[in-house]
Amino acid sequence: MAIFILITILCILIILLAVVTIRAVLCKVSARSLKEKEKKGTPESEEYYSKRLARLISCETVSHKDSYDDTEFSKLRTVIQELFPVMSRRASLRIFGDDCYVYMIPGRDTARNVMVMSHHDVAPVSGGWKYPPFSGKVAEGCIWGRGTVDTKTPLFAEFSAIEELLNEGFEPACNIYLASSHNEEIAGDGIPLAVSYFRKEGIRFEWILDEGGAVIDAPMSGISCKCAMLAVHEKGRHTINLTAGKSSGHEGLMAKTDTPEVRMASFISRVHSHPPFIRRISPQLRAMFDGLAPYMSFPMRIIFANMWLFGGLLKRIIPAMNEQAGAMLGTSGTFKNINTVEDGSCRAELFLRCVNEDDLSAEIEILQKTAADYGIVMSDAKEGNEYYPPASLESTGYKYIKSCVEKYFDYAACAPFILPAGTDARHFGRxxxxxxxxxxxDINNQQFKSVHGIDENISTESVVQAVGFYKELIKGI
Structure with missing residues (x-):
């Protein structure tokens, strides 16, 4: 009997091994084949676009929370009018807030709308740069300066593509919008004001393409190709105010473990050591793994091509493999602004970034019960809490954009992902x-890390690629 059980178990294991191996092989065989990267432009086209882009980079459009100085923003508007005269003449223009502009080129079918967008404000500059951060210096095959990656190159490419198409006599099939905010970096009011206008006018969009992902070096070990990552969702934001009230009784007679500061510290330690956050493989995360699995080395492919078997294991090991991928599993929390106030209480904020709104509600309930154990009162912040739905992976808009990316960047794997950071695009979710x-x-790791850092730069070839991509995207609508 024991031998029979042993043989049965062995047979099951052999079958299981065969199934996961076959799935890993089929995953590779059925995937789109990647090609060798081909140069899109010429030395002349790279020089042409680089010189023009440098004019945008030279505008020091740094956004500030408490003030707005139009000097550099006005300079940028002038540059745009000079570089793109046909679009400036043909498109209608609406300004929202101080300097958020929305262009619209009417199409043959005025009931249909699509949008490309990229903000024109940039993060402040600090540290020692290899080349002056607002010089737009062309050197070492790259353009250097604040905004080259985030996000004046995409903005320049959008304008250039539309300008060139209009010069060629192109007539859009539908209305094409180009939106650019002056205060995305500070989560400002530019795009929200535009969204209010669109909502009031009943204007909806088939698809909207903003910044967020890019063609990057492999985001996970075991992948040897470039990867075009399309963010289809970004984490919501929720701030909770925490108050540990002053304990009753004489301060000198109180137990040292009963002070508001100690109770707040104990609560924070508890949340860090036993986080209440739900971890799950969401449809967006599963789609990311499905998109990348064919291009992984064989041992890794066995795991990621068989999520039905290894999903539970992956939820535990992904955070150790890749911090950004780990953040896509669910809510993350950060404690900030911890201080003792005049009334003797200790206060703090817990900033939560969530993937799933229902999960967040359940997590907050657990946090409330834990906080009560430490005599801490929780309350929602009055402002800043927001959640927007993810893009539909079944929508025609997503499928169209993904097909354009796969065709144009035919040397890169293509997959969706969840963006931990924030973009203006989130406001359009409804x-x-x-x-x-x-x-x-197409950027390398150094260029990826230079966003909001020092020595931000982009290759001159990548600028040519970006213009070409937007032309193909717009022509195909």
Whole structure:
């Protein structure tokens, strides 16, 4: 009997091994084949676009929370009018807030709308740069300066593509919008004001393409190709105010473990050591793994091509493999602004970034019970809490953009992902079921890390690629 059981178990294991191996092989065989990267432009086209882009980079459009100085923003508007005269003449223009502009080129079917967008404000500059941060210096095959990656290159490429198409006599099939905010970096009011206008006018969009993802070096070990990552969702934001009230009784007679500061510290330690956050493989995360699995080395492919078997294991090991991928599993929390106030209480904020709104509600309930154990009162912040739905992976808009990316960047794997950071695009989540965050720029790890850092730069070849991509995207609508 024991031998029979042993043989049965062995047979099951052999069958299981065969199944996961076959699935890993089929995953590779059925995937789209990648090609060798071909140069899109010429030395002349790279020089032409680089010189023009440098004029945008030279405008020091840094956004500030408490003030707005139009000097550099006005300079940028002038540059745009000079570089793109046909679009400036043909398109209608609306300004929202101080300097958020929305261009519209009417199409043959005025009931249909699509949008490309990229903000024109940039993060402040600090540290020692190899080349002056607002010089637009062309050197070492790259353009250097603040905004080259985030996100004046995509913005320049959008304008250039539309300008060139209009010069060629192109007539859009539908209305094409180009939106650019002056205060995205500070989560400002530019795009929200535009969204209010669109909502009031009943204007919806088939698809919207903003910045967020890009063509990057492999985001996970075991992948040897470039990867075009399309953000189809970004984490919501929720701030909770925490108050540990002053304990009753004489301060000198109180137990040292009963002070508001100690109770707040104990609560924070508890949340860090036993986080209440739900971890799950969401449809967006599963789609990311499905998109990348064919291009993984064989041992890794066995695991990611068989999520039905290894999903539970992956939820545990992904955070150790890749911090950004780990953040896509669910809510993350950060404690900030911890201080003792005049009334003797200790206060803090817990900033939560969630993937799933229902999960967040359940997590907050657990946090409330834990906080009560430490005599801490929780309350929602009055402002800043927001959640927007993800793009539909079944929408025609997402499928169209993904097909354009796969065709144009035929040397890169293509997959969706969840963006931990914030973009202006999130505000359109209820006006479009295909809000995609992807800048068509091919960047390396140094360039990726230079966003909001020092020595931000982009290759001159990538600028040519970006213009070409937007032209193909717009011509195909």
């Amino acid at each position: 006006l479009c079921d295909a809000v995609i965050r992807f800048a068509p720029i």
